Amino acid sequence: MKVAVFGLGYVGTVTAAGLASRGHHVVGVDVDPMKVDAISRGQSPVVEPGIGDLVRRSVASGRLEATTEARHALECADVSLLCVGTPSSARGDSDLTYLRRAVEDLRDSMREATPPEGGVHTVVVRSTVPPGTCAKVLGPLVTGELPQGWSVAIAMCPEFLREGSGVEDFFAPPFVVVGTDDARAQVALRELFAFLSHDIHYVDLGTAESLKYACNAFHAVKVTFANEMGRVFAAFGVDSRRVMDIFIQDTKLNVSHAYLRPGFAFGGSCLPKDLRALQSMARSHDVEIPMVGSALSSNEMLVRSVVDRVLQTEYRSVCLVGLSFKMDTDDLRESPNLEVAERFVGKGLDVRIYDPIVNPDKLIGANLRHLQSKLAHVNRLLAATPEEALDGAEVVIVSSSDAEALRAVTAASPKLVIDLHGRLGEDVEQLSGYAGVSW
Ligand SMILES: NC(=O)c1ccc[n+]([C@@H]2O[C@H](COP(=O)([O-])OP(=O)(O)OC[C@H]3O[C@@H](n4cnc5c(N)ncnc54)[C@H](O)[C@@H]3O)[C@@H](O)[C@H]2O)c1
Structure with missing residues (x-):
């Protein structure tokens, strides 16, 4: 040519x-x-x-x-x-x-x-x-x-x-x-x-234009991550080169596709807790880790953006499909979905919840305490079937890809469906009220 x-x-x-x-x-x-x-x-x-x-x-x-x-x-x-x-x-x-x-x-x-x-x-x-x-x-x-x-x-x-x-x-x-x-x-x-x-x-x-920024930002974030880890661990007399030599050998979770799809906030019993501990370790040695340290506030911004998005509409009846911090677990500790539900309840919205796994009658220990501290009346909000939870809901917030629940969401076709999951499939994505959390 x-x-x-x-x-x-x-x-x-x-x-x-x-x-x-x-x-x-x-x-x-x-x-x-x-x-x-x-x-x-x-x-x-x-x-x-x-x-x-x-x-x-x-x-x-x-x-x-x-x-x-x-x-x-x-x-x-x-x-x-x-x-x-x-x-x-x-x-x-x-x-x-x-x-x-x-x-x-x-x-x-x-x-x-x-x-x-x-x-x-x-x-x-x-x-x-x-x-x-x-x-x-x-x-x-x-x-x-x-x-x-x-x-x-x-x-x-x-x-x-x-x-x-x-x-x-x-x-x-x-x-x-x-x-x-x-x-x-x-x-x-x-x-x-x-x-x-x-x-x-x-x-x-637009995708081609954006890709290069995503690549360069990721490279910069990786360098900064390794360096921030180095600065914290050095304060404890640990050689971060050794830590990261082993870290990079995990191609299942660390250097991998994992955690790289846009979706909703992280939560659960480990990530928020250990990030806070890392921040505290750094602080105790006067080490600043602004990037890793800001992960929790970035996470909180995402939670707030979903709540604000719903509050800015005239809709007052909300259904959450999925309550635990990720599918296939009943662990509710620091679940961002629970946080969203709590804020809606606090704002006086009519909230119903369906989770294919979470059953308050079976929760015990830390899980139950967490649920009770966040949503004392959660039993009243939890529905036994997706249809029951969706009945009359104007807004549905979906974080679970449970097939039965998605069929019910498609059939109900609510005014607004906010996808926190990212791979709910065509049936849901083609609903007129469909909106991705960040896409
Ligand atoms: N440098 C890299 O490693 C790299 C890698 C990938 C992408 N990029 C991107 O590619 C672009 C170019 O980067 P670079 O490092 O090659 O830049 P550069 O500054 O080395 O070269 C740019 C050239 O464009 C010339 N130029 C300016 N106006 C012109 C005009 N009207 N007509 C003809 N020539 C003109 C300049 O004289 C200069 O020689 C940037 O957008 C950069 O972000 C750079």
Whole structure:
């Protein structure tokens, strides 16, 4: 394919040279003439293992060139990849000035450049941009008037390379994600990345834009987590390297898919208790652990957001499907669902509860005490069947995926169904009152 790459920094140079090495004809564009000169001489403008060789060979083969003239790069180009910087503004948001300028350059260049065969040019953002950016900044290329012969399809294709192993990562990315609702862009990107033996994840623009932030935030959170653990344990004379060496060997719960689906607040007899203990251990040694320490307040915010959401409606009759902190247990200690029920009762709402497992007649010990301290009259609120609990309910809050209960929720079709679970299935999700807790 004939490809224009806008921005010859770390991402752009690796992308341009990488694509050229796999047979595409690439013209890189940069507003910085020094970067363009470097590539024209067969040298890389950035330092990365392997990039020098890749640029030199690609330029020597005639498949990679560089220019400051967007018009030259756009000549007959099938695809433009926008790899310009999106630095932090003074307020902390992404500065989209370079992206906007690149899009203007692209549009202006279409006046003079020859369109590709077939006339469809795919404009792809590889820079990291907040959700909604592609639609806002690139959308006008699709909906607005373009010079004769040009038609534009847009896509977001986030880049996952890491500096220091950029070339290696480019050829072995964790995944290839293409955000677009345009079939023409899907076809173009399938061809562009055909050299990678990866299935492409086709998603909408917003999902592709968000993914990169989720990845980077997770990396940052992991580093901070390990460091906060280190600082607490060091105060107790424990070598956290040893702790974490073993920690990472748990690929069932620790370094795994577990606990990574958006849903409702955590609870139960261990997590809140042990987080509080960890905070106390840190405090006792004057160690601050702001990230781990804020997990409980973040959790509380989620509980409050669900309660407020219901209180902001005119509905006063609420049914909770699921009471324990997770399915298949009757443990009610620090269950966020119980907390929600208690707050509704406190606000004078009419509350009914169905839990396929929790049976107050069978609860004993700490469980019973916890229930009694939270909801003294819970016996009156608990229904024996989901139908009974749902009878007359305007709002249903579902945290259990018990099949019988979900059938009853679907049949009752309440005014508002708040899904705290995340995988209740199509029948519930297609109800007109359905709303996810954070989706
Ligand atoms: N650096 C990384 O490891 C990495 C990895 C993945 C994603 N990203 C994202 O990719 C984007 C680019 O990152 P980078 O590190 O390569 O940035 P960079 O600052 O190294 O390079 C950006 C280049 O764009 C050029 N530029 C600016 N305006 C231009 C225009 N109108 N036309 C042509 N060129 C223009 C600049 O001169 C510069 O050379 C950012 O959004 C970044 O967040 C970076």
